[in-house]
Amino acid sequence: MIEFRSISKRFADGTLAVDGFSLVIPSHRTTVLVGSSGCGKTTLLRMINRMVDASSGALEIDGENVSSIEPVALRRRIGYVMQNSGLLPHRTVIDNIATVPRLNGVPRAQARARALELMDTVGLDRAMARRYPAQLSGGQQQRVGVARGLAVDPNILLMDEPFGAVDPIVRAELQQELLRLQRELGKTVVFVTHDIDEAFLLGDQVVILEKGASIAQKGTPAEILANPASDFVASFIGAERGKRALHLREVDGRRILVDGDGAVAGRLVEADSA
Amino acid sequence: MTWVLNNLEQIIELTLVHIRLSILPIVVGFLVSIPLGWVAHRYRHTRGLILTVVGLLYTIPSLALFVILPPVLGIPYTSEANVLIALSIYAVAIMARSMADALASVDPDITQAATAVGFSSWRRFWTVEFPLAGPVLLAGLRVVAVSTVSLLTVGVVVGVGSLGYLFTNGSQRGILASVLAGVVATVLIALVFDRVLALLGLWLMPWTRSERRARTSIVDPSRSATA
Ligand SMILES: Nc1ncnc2c1ncn2[C@@H]1O[C@H](COP(=O)(O)OP(=O)(O)OP(=O)(O)O)[C@@H](O)[C@H]1O
Ligand SMILES: [Mg+2]
Numbered sequence: 001m002i003e004f005r006s007i008s009k010r011f012a013d014g015t016l017a018v019d020g021f022s023l024v025i026p027s028h029r030t031t032v033l034v035g036s037s038g039c040g041k042t043t044l045l046r047m048i049n050r051m052v053d054a055s056s057g058a059l060e061i062d063g064e065n066v067s068s069i070e071p072v073a074l075r076r077r078i079g080y081v082m083q084n085s086g087l088l089p090h091r092t093v094i095d096n097i098a099t100v101p102r103l104n105g106v107p108r109a110q111a112r113a114r115a116l117e118l119m120d121t122v123g124l125d126r127a128m129a130r131r132y133p134a135q136l137s138g139g140q141q142q143r144v145g146v147a148r149g150l151a152v153d154p155n156i157l158l159m160d161e162p163f164g165a166v167d168p169i170v171r172a173e174l175q176q177e178l179l180r181l182q183r184e185l186g187k188t189v190v191f192v193t194h195d196i197d198e199a200f201l202l203g204d205q206v207v208i209l210e211k212g213a214s215i216a217q218k219g220t221p222a223e224i225l226a227n228p229a230s231d232f233v234a235s236f237i238g239a240e241r242g243k244r245a246l247h248l249r250e251v252d253g254r255r256i257l258v259d260g261d262g263a264v265a266g267r268l269v270e271a272d273s274a
Numbered sequence: 275m276t277w278v279l280n281n282l283e284q285i286i287e288l289t290l291v292h293i294r295l296s297i298l299p300i301v302v303g304f305l306v307s308i309p310l311g312w313v314a315h316r317y318r319h320t321r322g323l324i325l326t327v328v329g330l331l332y333t334i335p336s337l338a339l340f341v342i343l344p345p346v347l348g349i350p351y352t353s354e355a356n357v358l359i360a361l362s363i364y365a366v367a368i369m370a371r372s373m374a375d376a377l378a379s380v381d382p383d384i385t386q387a388a389t390a391v392g393f394s395s396w397r398r399f400w401t402v403e404f405p406l407a408g409p410v411l412l413a414g415l416r417v418v419a420v421s422t423v424s425l426l427t428v429g430v431v432v433g434v435g436s437l438g439y440l441f442t443n444g445s446q447r448g449i450l451a452s453v454l455a456g457v458v459a460t461v462l463i464a465l466v467f468d469r470v471l472a473l474l475g476l477w478l479m480p481w482t483r484s485e486r487r488a489r490t491s492i493v494d495p496s497r498s499a500t501a
Contacts, residue, residue, distance in 0.1 A: 051390055076392035086387025090405050090481040103392050132481045148391065 001027050002048060002156070002188065007057035009043055017043045019212040020057070026205065027062075027155070030182055030189040034199040035209030035216075041192040044213055045158050048190065049078045061156070076100055079149030079157040079187075083164045085141040087133040087148070093119070094129040097147045104152065111151075118147040123177055139170035146178070150185070159191045163198070175201055196237050200225075208233055277451035285440070289459050292426060292436045296463070298358050299422045303365020304415060310366070311373020312399070325371050332367035336360060336425060340432050357429035364425060365418045372414020376407035409482055412475040419467040427460060437463075 002025040009018040017040045025031045033041045046052040047059055050071040059066045066074060080086075087096045095102075097115035102108065119126050122143045133141055142162055149157055163171040175198060182189060182202075193199055199206045200221040207218040210232065217229040225244070228234035238244045245260035248268060255268040278285065310328065314321040334342075339360040344351045347359065380403050388402045389395075427438030437456045444452030476483060 046390075049390065051386075072392055072394050075390060080387075080390045082387060082390070084383060086383065086390070088384065088388065088402060090402075090479070100391050103397070134481070 001025065001062055002190070003058075003060045004044070004047075005058045005060070007044075007047065007054045007059060009040075009047070009052060010055045016212060018047075018054075019214060021213045021215070022057075023207060023215070023218070025188065025190060027188045028186040029204040030191055030202050031205045031207065032191045032193060032199040032203035033207050033209060034193055034196055034203075035213075036194055039209045039211050040213030041194075041209060042160055045160055045190060045192050048156070048158055049075045049080060051075075076104055077152060077154055077156075079152070079154040081142075081145045081149040081157070081159045081162045083161045085133065085138075085145040087141060087144055089133050092130050092132055093124070093136070093144050096133065096144055097151055099148060100152050115147070115151065118150055121150065121181070122147045137170075138166045139174060142166060142174060143177075146181075150181075150187075155188055157187045157189045159189065161193055162191075164193070164195075171198075178202060200237075208236060275451070277449060278455050281452070281455075285455055285459060288435060288437050288439055289463065292423070292460070293463055295354065295358065295429070295434070295436060296419075296423045296426055296467070299361035299365045300415070300419050300467075302362040303369040303418050303422075306362075306366045307369035307373040308404075310370040311377055314370070314374040315377035321374060325374060328367045328370045331363055336364075336428050337431065339363065340429075352433040354434055356432055357426070357434045361422055361425055361429075365422055368418050368421065369414055372411060372417075373407070376410035376414065377403055379410045380406045405479070408475065408479045412471060412479075416468050416471050419471055420464045423464040423467060424460060427456070 004021050004023045004025075007018055007021045008016070010016050021040075021044065033044060035041055043052055047054055048061070048066070050066055050069070053067070061069075088099065091099070094112050094115045097118050098106075098108070098111035101111040101114065106114075116126055116129060119129065124140065124143050124147065128136065128140065133144065136144065142165075145162065149159075163174045166174065179202065189202075191199075191202055196208075199208075203221060205218060206221055206224055208216040208224070210216050216236070217224055217233045224233065224237060225239065228237060228239050234240060241260045243259040243261065243263070243265065246257045246265055249256050249258050257265040257268055259265045310324055314324040340351070340356055343349070343356055343359055344353075347355075349355045349359075384406065385398060385403060388398045393402060426436050427441060429436050430438030430442050437460050440452045440456030440459070444450065444454075444456065
């Protein structure tokens with residue numbers, strides 16, 4: 001469990017990026033922080049592994065205050081996946097995945113053997129093990145990034161817009177892959193995105209943020225959709241328009257769902273026949 | 275040509291001496307520039323000062339250095355040490371800037387990412403920043419190598435034997451072939467050093483080869499296997 005208690009962050013230049021943020025992030029679940037650009041998502045995420053230190057407030061991981069944990073040691077036990085993969089361009093795929101175990105002193109052969117297994121886990125062909133990151137597609141690089149994040153089998157996996165820079169088809173694929181992984185591994189995932197669809201797809205808990213990381217609403221996707229807490233949330237999730245504003249229409253005695261743009265979205269069926 | 279053939283033994287010997295004497299300043303320049311470049315890069319406010327001071331060093335004429343160094347360091351005027359120290363100073367002057375530029379050329383996103391996954395700053399410097407600075411560093415080192423090989427000829431004025439002897443000897447005795455032989459041999463050494471460094475770079479930085487190939491290999495068939 002990760003707990004933010006009245007966390008604020010003011011940067012050296014005076015920017016108040018986070019203003020009194022409190023949140024409990026449950027273990028073995030995916031929590032998605034979603035909000036528009038500059039609202040403080042990355043700053044929140046980076047506080048968990050002490051890339052950023054809070055100006056005030058307390059942040060605890062399983063009851064332990066992170067400020068009492070040495071940053072380098074803390075980072076080595078938390079997986080981190082970022083937008084542009086953050087891979088080391090001068091190391092091969094296999095050595096990139098083995099990076100953190102190697103930092104922890106695991107012998108090279110053992111770390112590489114584990115890296116090969118992880119390539120299977122994230123759906124990468126083992127034939128790519130000896131390639132350099134520049135020789136991979138964007139989607140493949142992100143898979144390597146995820147594998148590296150999982151290499152020390154961390155309890156916590158931080159993901160900062162990991163699928164933000166790949167095309168929509170590959171993104172959908174990677175999202176499904178992450179859902180599958182999460183079913184198998186049950187990590188405490190903290191996922192940052194500004195795409196509400198991605199948030200609803202991946203999040204067990206979704207936290208919608210406004211400027212200064214103030215929480216507009218948090219809950220399960222169903223709770224938020226059923227009951228948007230404010231006009232801001234309603235418009236952010238697009239509840240009143242487009243493909244989320246579905247209505248029923250009768251066609252030949254069958255009930256058809258149509259979205260806000262008038263496009264056919266599906267049929268209404270009984271839940272148990274689904 | 276007959277002069278060259280008659281004096282081949284001497285030319286070869288001077289060439290070997292020239293090579294031997296060139297290596298030390300290049301190595302010293304490289305090693306000393308690492309901490310200097312690191313400080314200039316890490317503490318941005320020192321960058322201007324450090325690079326200006328080493329830049330000024332480079333503007334001191336070599337003859338002046340040969341005269342200043344011995345009394346300051348307590349070494350004889352006509353010693354190899356005198357020439358080697360002077361050339362090392364020039365090498366540092368060029369390399370320190372290259373080093374600072376090379377470190378600045380490393381993508382900050384990559385160093386940030388390295389920090390985020392748990393590199394200590396010491397380890398990050400040696401295993402991430404330093405190797406990634408390699409290509410720019412190598413470019414600087416190649417300049418240093420060529421400049422050292424060529425500057426070394428001046429050492430002959432303080433009696434340190436090198437290919438420069440062929441210049442003075444040739445001009446004093448009016449033997450054009452001697453001067454030409456000296457020039458050709460010096461240029462050859464410079465070219466060989468340059469090639470050796472370039473090959474060393476390719477060998478030590480295999481990923482730079484792949485980056486050049488990346489544009490073509492991104493369309494290879496194994497991509498569709500997982501994408
Ligand atoms: N190192 C820094 N120094 C000063 N201000 C910063 C720093 N890092 C972030 N900020 C500011 O803090 C605010 C929050 O930034 P943050 O990167 O957390 O936003 P974000 O929600 O991740 O945005 P995006 O979706 O664009 O990535 C922004 O106004 C940003 O300009
Ligand atoms: Mg961000």
